[in-house]
Amino acid sequence: MDTHSSHLTAPNRSRSSQSPSPSHSSATSSIHKRKLASDDHAPPFPPSSLSADTRDGALTSNDDLESISARGGGADSDSDEDSDEEAPEAANAEDSDEDDSSIRTFTTARLDAANAGVGSGSARNTKIKTENLSSSATVKIENSDGTKDGGAQGTGPAGPTAPAGSSAPGIVVKEDATKIFTENIQTSGAYSAREESLKREEEAGRLKFVCLANDGVDEHMVWLIGLKNIFARQLPNMPKEYIVRLVMDRSHKSVMVIRRNLVVGGITYRPYISQKFGEIAFCAITADEQVKGYGTRLMNHLKQHARDVDGLTHFLTYADNNAVGYFIKQGFTKEIHLEKDRWHGYIKDYDGGILMECKIDPKLPYTDLSTMIRRQRQAIDEKIRELSNCHIVYSGIDFQKKEAGIPKKIIKVEDIPGLREAGWTPDQWGHSRFRIVSASTDNAIQQKHLTAFMRSLLKSLNDHVDAWPFKEPVDARDVPDYYDIIKDPMDLKTMSKRVESEQYYVTFEMFVADVKRMFANARTYNSPETIYYKCSTRLESHFQSKVHSGLQSVNKIQQ
Numbered sequence: 001m002d003t004h005s006s007h008l009t010a011p012n013r014s015r016s017s018q019s020p021s022p023s024h025s026s027a028t029s030s031i032h033k034r035k036l037a038s039d040d041h042a043p044p045f046p047p048s049s050l051s052a053d054t055r056d057g058a059l060t061s062n063d064d065l066e067s068i069s070a071r072g073g074g075a076d077s078d079s080d081e082d083s084d085e086e087a088p089e090a091a092n093a094e095d096s097d098e099d100d101s102s103i104r105t106f107t108t109a110r111l112d113a114a115n116a117g118v119g120s121g122s123a124r125n126t127k128i129k130t131e132n133l134s135s136s137a138t139v140k141i142e143n144s145d146g147t148k149d150g151g152a153q154g155t156g157p158a159g160p161t162a163p164a165g166s167s168a169p170g171i172v173v174k175e176d177a178t179k180i181f182t183e184n185i186q187t188s189g190a191y192s193a194r195e196e197s198l199k200r201e202e203e204a205g206r207l208k209f210v211c212l213a214n215d216g217v218d219e220h221m222v223w224l225i226g227l228k229n230i231f232a233r234q235l236p237n238m239p240k241e242y243i244v245r246l247v248m249d250r251s252h253k254s255v256m257v258i259r260r261n262l263v264v265g266g267i268t269y270r271p272y273i274s275q276k277f278g279e280i281a282f283c284a285i286t287a288d289e290q291v292k293g294y295g296t297r298l299m300n301h302l303k304q305h306a307r308d309v310d311g312l313t314h315f316l317t318y319a320d321n322n323a324v325g326y327f328i329k330q331g332f333t334k335e336i337h338l339e340k341d342r343w344h345g346y347i348k349d350y351d352g353g354i355l356m357e358c359k360i361d362p363k364l365p366y367t368d369l370s371t372m373i374r375r376q377r378q379a380i381d382e383k384i385r386e387l388s389n390c391h392i393v394y395s396g397i398d399f400q401k402k403e404a405g406i407p408k409k410i411i412k413v414e415d416i417p418g419l420r421e422a423g424w425t426p427d428q429w430g431h432s433r434f435r436i437v438s439a440s441t442d443n444a445i446q447q448k449h450l451t452a453f454m455r456s457l458l459k460s461l462n463d464h465v466d467a468w469p470f471k472e473p474v475d476a477r478d479v480p481d482y483y484d485i486i487k488d489p490m491d492l493k494t495m496s497k498r499v500e501s502e503q504y505y506v507t508f509e510m511f512v513a514d515v516k517r518m519f520a521n522a523r524t525y526n527s528p529e530t531i532y533y534k535c536s537t538r539l540e541s542h543f544q545s546k547v548h549s550g551l552q553s554v555n556k557i558q559q
């Protein structure tokens with residue numbers, strides 16, 4: 001037993017890692033080959049509440065691992081992960097060095113046990129349970145409030161999470177205040193929305209975040225194996241033996257997302273209590289649950305736990321190249337500000353990874369950031385209200401229209417609700433885009449001239465020999481599919497109504513746009529050889545010549 005368990009300690013970890021041979025092809029990670037710290041500069045094993053005697057602890061032999069794994073494989077948790085990874089894992093066993101023989105035993109036994117069925121798995125379970133119960137050195141991580149991590153499901157948030165309605169140290173958020181903020185602000189960013197939704201799931205007991213280590217508790221071991229399986233699948237370039245070793249190493253802790261008693265993902269880290277920093281070894285979410293916010297919430301729980309329970313101020317990690325973006329979004333930087341003597345020689349070196357650092361804020365309510373963001377939004381919103389009226393929403397303009405799109409009543413610009421309040425004055429008319437064709441200041445006279453001009457053009461069109469197809473709106477009874485194809489119909493009769501209303505065409509361009517639309521419709525619906533198409537072309541050139549001569553005579557009068 002002693003020989004088996006000793007590989008969990010630092011020297012053996014280094015020795016075994018000297019010949020890692022990750023031969024997997026990469027699906028989700030870039031090459032992430034370990035180049036572990038050698039024995040000579042491996043730091044003394046730091047005193048930690050988790051580094052209890054490994055010989056008498058809960059997991060004391062590969063037999064234990066085998067039986068747990070067998071049971072884990074048989075459970076609903078991550079059963080697909082297991083089945084998918086078994087073949088490569090077995091194949092990979094050949095690559096392992098001698099120090100990994102225990103892991104090979106573990107893998108083989110797991111396969112055997114899984115094949116043997118539930119019966120043999122439960123026999124193993126019983127054995128572990130007995131051993132665990134008799135083990136006085138089993139270390140259990142407890143929450144600051146004294147409850148055990150990974151407690152029974154349905155008992156509310158577990159792990160280091162602050163209970164609902166409470167707040168993180170240093171920040172007091174009363175429930176009522178939270179409610180007001182929540183109700184007042186309707187929209188929240190994607191970050192807050194995801195955090196809030198997961199927080200609600202936690203409060204409803206459907207989701208929990210637990211932080212635990214290899215403590216021998218039956219349920220915890222199943223979860224750890226489930227997490228190991230996710231790591232093995234999501235980090236295909238990482239030797240599986242190495243993953244098992246660290247996840248099961250008692251100096252490492254794992255924060256896990258558990259949903260319906262299944263592990264969704266997690267982060268395994270090693271807290272260096274004396275150095276006040278932690279090293280994130282692995283981080284992954286199961287494939288079909290990625291980019292749903294679990295990774296972010298997981299990291300927030302980790303930070304809160306590491307600060308409040310472990311007393312850490314920083315995290316370091318060798319981030320996989322593909323995951324650098326994720327770590328940046330979690331507040332990690334490539335610049336390392338932590339004094340080198342606090343971490344150098346402690347953390348493991350990796351090839352192909354980028355060393356990143358995250359400073360843990362001493363006050364931030366990491367598991368309730370969405371409430372804090374709401375409060376900040378509320379404060380900014382109130383300040384804006386003090387300085388401007390942009391939050392006031394006026395009733396809209398009644399755009400109800402009579403036949404031919406003519407407004408039922410004329411609305412004076414100055415009567416538009418909110419316009420004056422926004423600082424508009426009538427002398428700003430010149431900035432309006434609804435300008436009459438002439439630069440004259442007498443709008444009424446200009447409108448009369450415009451109407452007369454449009455009336456004369458319409459008469460000229462109506463009198464033309466090719467006008468007959470355009471005099472009336474197309475009758476859908478005659479041409480059933482016409483309005484399926486022509487969505488913006490126009491005809492001379494409708495234009496005439498608009499001209500006579502003296503309200504519709506406030507610019508000449510609006511009138512011309514209707515004429516052009518009428519001809520374009522004819523050429524859209526009809527093919528070029530048809531009479532309708534030819535009529536539209538001839539009538540349009542007639543219209544253009546009339547407009548041209550009409551505008552020339554207007555110009556002459558104005559000169």
Ligand SMILES: CC(=O)SCCNC(=O)CCNC(=O)[C@H](O)C(C)(C)COP(=O)(O)OP(=O)(O)OC[C@H]1O[C@@H](n2cnc3c(N)ncnc32)[C@H](O)[C@@H]1OP(=O)(O)O
Nearest residue numbers: 282283284285290291292293294295296320322323325326
């Ligand atoms: C030390 C190490 O272990 S390094 C290896 C890290 N692990 C892996 O690469 C394994 C495969 N990937 C995963 O397991 C997951 O995608 C994780 C752990 C990287 C992220 O977990 P998720 O649940 O997907 O993250 P979450 O949904 O909270 O996303 C947070 C943000 O990061 C972004 N993000 C997630 N993964 C990545 C990525 N690989 N690269 C860049 N951005 C990412 C998301 O788009 C999201 O952005 P947004 O807030 O602007 O919308």
